Amino acid sequence: MSTLPLAVTRRRRRGVRHTLDTRVSPYAYVAPFFLLFCAFGLFPLIYTAWVSLHEWTLLSETQTFIGLGNYGTLLADGYFWNATFNTLSIGVLSTVPQLVLAIWLAHLLNKRLRFATLFRISLLLPNVTSVVAVVVIFSQLFGRDFGLINWVLGGLGAGHIDWAAGTATSHLALSVMIMWRWTGYNALIFLAAMQAVPRELYEAATLDGASNLKQLRSITIPMIRPTIIFVVIVSTIGAMQIIAEPMLFGQSTGGGGGLATGGPDRQFQTLALFVYEQGFANSTFDFGYASAASWLMFLAVVIVAGINFLLTRKVKGGLV
């Protein structure tokens, strides 16, 4: 009788197919991401490193290998360090108040409210607005002669401030734009984490007479620490890569000839904008130099994100 062995093989074959399915198909499912990542993430990363070792411009047909020459020039380039300082300054000015504000907003929204969903959605609205629109509007608000903010300041007798001209004032203006766009977004992430905190803890704390602020500090923040670390890292990376805001701010406020220099004194040129200027905004199109700058920028992002990771991890000790 051949039916029985046949059934056995079939079952066995199905077994093979089954194992193949469970073992291999997960890789097949994630493959599209990795293929795209390799094409648009990994390859450019490695190719940029290769380009950065050359004297390489868009216009010349030949590219000469110069080793670390571009990096050497870059480390001696005052404009590069200026951009690094501006990036860090704008990063700190925008990220720190942003996160504090976001936690506070999330804490407020974590209470039982009427129209809670409405409030939560409206937090996200600044984030879905186009960055161009945000910067154009804010540049007008921060306008020197006819800006609303200076009008109010003038009314208070404080006089007019040329926001785009000063280093500190321009950083402040840019930080406000960044905070406007990202505070609500981060607040929502915090809110999601806060909702996972057991209610009993708050009830017990209320019974013990802990104040609202005390509850935020001693229960909420320690409980959502992993989320805080995540948000800090992501915001740091985002802040290190700011380009659209300073570029459009420069175009909207004028002052000098260069649109990618971040003001005539480069007072608000960030690292990403520096890379753009070198690679795309002057008629040299120095890809080699711009690539070297983006690699150093990448390293800076890794270092700053790492420092922030260590710092945020330490927060635990003080609060629990």
Added chain:
Amino acid sequence: MTPRTRRIVPLVTASLLALAACGSGGDTATPAAAPTEKIKLTIGLFGDFGFKPLYEEYKKTHPNIEIAENVTQFNDHHNNLVKRLATNAGAEDVVAVEVGYVSTFTAQPQKFTDLKQYGLDQRQGDYLDWKWQQGLSKDGGQVLGLGTDVGGLAMCYRKDLFKKAGLPEDRDEVSALWPTWEDYIATGKKFAAADVAGAKFVDSPGEIFRAMVNQAPVGLYDAQDTIIVDSNPDVKKAWDLSNQLTAEGLTAKLAAFSPPWNTGFAKGSFATIICPAWMTGFIQEQAKDSAGKWDIATVPGGSGNSGGSHLMVPKQSKHPKEAAELIDFLTSKENQAKVFKEEGTFPSIPSLYDDPSIQNFTKPFFGDAPIGKIYSNAAKALKPQHLGPKEADVRVAIGNGLGRVEQGKQTPDEAWAQVLEDVKKIK
């Protein structure tokens, strides 16, 4: 979406859109199209050239041609063109190139169509000689671009503000106030002394600097294409005079072509502005409500040219013949005259200068100023200057220097030292 890509996405989307836009330039029908076949020509400009009515007219005689205009901002336009030439994709069939960039592009003749093969070298006799020369390849052997307009200089001023300051209003009397730039500054001081509310004498020193350099026999480059910013006394003099405007508090600190500058027009924040012919169209556009308040006087320091453009056909165009014909049409004598009357950009064809229709042309917006006569005289008197391949970059470096002084960040000497450093780095 990973959190990391979150902030980059809008930029990526934008660049994809830009790529898509580049792509659309290339797919303009098939080569060797039969005369009856529809042909779409694209034309890339950096502002309103006043060509739109001409396209309509052209379509009447060329029913198979469709024209799509693509206007981008000044710097973007030229930077994009460099990229598109280098990558051999995405450039329009006809591109406008401003005089500050023209030698950048004529230095790469292999990237452009020699218009001689379509007989456009016959147009040489029409043109101002120096304008014609600017459109030739470096060895003079190829015709790469045909001129549209020239920017003969004049000075526009607000009559009402001059009146308030107790200065003369009549254009001849105003012209007599400033034979030289020193006189111009002296007039500015008088204006400032009258303390007219909300108004400064000039918008910003940037364009004034450019005009002064353009009046010199030699500018930012010498004839061998070497940058001579550090050694040309005329450049240093222009720098010093520009900064004097700042030091005397005569500028409104409104950088040209920025949004606050546009607002400044509407609010009457400045009383004078350097006025190449094309600027008149701009003022009319920006200061719609101030018709009759502006007038035009002669420029201090003799004549000079600021701005003006050429039209060129990139080699990658699939329809070089049709593109060349379109250029011939757009730059023809009649059409340059038409565009001048509408838009203010002044012809580069000298036989028009004595034409009664130009000589007697006035504009009500500028208090019926005889702008035809003013700019004809300016164009006849001006002496051409050699422009180098990286004019635009040098101008950015100097413009930033003037900006630093204006914003009070540096003394003129410090700013000059940094300008020279920056200029040295331009390769």
